[in-house]
Amino acid sequence: MNAKSETKKQNTVLWWVGWIVLTIGSFFVACWFWTWFIAAHVGSVKSERVTILWVAAVFGTWMVFLLPLIILMYNKVDKAYEDARIKREALEFKRKEMEGRREAGAVRFQPVEASRRILAEALRKKVGKFPDTIKGGHLVTAILKDGRRFEHVFIAGKKEVLGIYGAEQLPFDIQEITDLEPSDLDHMPVFKPELWLRLDGGEA
Numbered sequence: 001m002n003a004k005s006e007t008k009k010q011n012t013v014l015w016w017v018g019w020i021v022l023t024i025g026s027f028f029v030a031c032w033f034w035t036w037f038i039a040a041h042v043g044s045v046k047s048e049r050v051t052i053l054w055v056a057a058v059f060g061t062w063m064v065f066l067l068p069l070i071i072l073m074y075n076k077v078d079k080a081y082e083d084a085r086i087k088r089e090a091l092e093f094k095r096k097e098m099e100g101r102r103e104a105g106a107v108r109f110q111p112v113e114a115s116r117r118i119l120a121e122a123l124r125k126k127v128g129k130f131p132d133t134i135k136g137g138h139l140v141t142a143i144l145k146d147g148r149r150f151e152h153v154f155i156a157g158k159k160e161v162l163g164i165y166g167a168e169q170l171p172f173d174i175q176e177i178t179d180l181e182p183s184d185l186d187h188m189p190v191f192k193p194e195l196w197l198r199l200d201g202g203e204a
Contacts, residue, residue: 019073026065030058110169112199117160123180124159130182139188143179144172152183154196163198165191170199 034057043050119127133139133154142153142161150172152165161174 015076019069019076023066023069026069027058027062030061030065034058034061107193108168108197110197110199112170112174114160114200116174117162117199119155119159119161119174119177119180123177126180127155127158130180131185133183133185139183139185141181141183142172142177143181144176145178146176148172152189153180155180162200163196165189165197166195167197170197 034054038050038054038057042053118124127138127140130138130140136157138155138158140153140155142150144150150164150167153161154163154165156162161177164170
């Protein structure tokens with residue numbers, strides 16, 4: 001618990017102790033005042049008639065004292081409930097926001113056997129001549145036997161196809177690739193993690 005929370009907790013305890021002291025103290029103030037006043041101006045409180053008057057005066061005065069204390073307590077409790085509600089809603093909003101971020105940032109997976117992710121030897125040699133997109137990795141355009149082109153294919157270690165951007169599932173077999181071209185690093189899209197498809201089944 002941090003210092004701010006500890007201080008707030010202590011202040012709350014002190015407030016309630018103070019409220020209880022004022023509530024009890026106001027009763028004894030009323031008792032003392034009316035006992036003195038009635039004894040001085042009406043008579044002994046031992047008399048049944050005077051006793052009834054004393055009880056009515058003491059508890060009536062105490063109720064008058066309690067009214068602002070009750071209003072104060074109500075406002076304090078209402079504020080505490082409101083603060084708790086706001087805090088609860090803020091935590092819930094934050095939780096949903098974090099879940100949304102995790103879902104938005106989650107990388108899709110499609111497990112592909114390691115042997116089926118390996119490029120043909122000629123293509124591996126060709127990738128080795130491309131400049132690295134990142135250390136140990138290349139972003140390329142894959143050209144298939146039927147002439148189709150798939151941009152933003154990620155190759156790791158100059159030999160293994162590990163991912164493709166913008167696909168929900170792998171739209172071709174690695175063995176169908178007949179040629180590779182390096183991606184134009186000057187005209188890259190703003191990549192979003194959730195649009196990557198990983199093929200190794202590993203963690204993001």
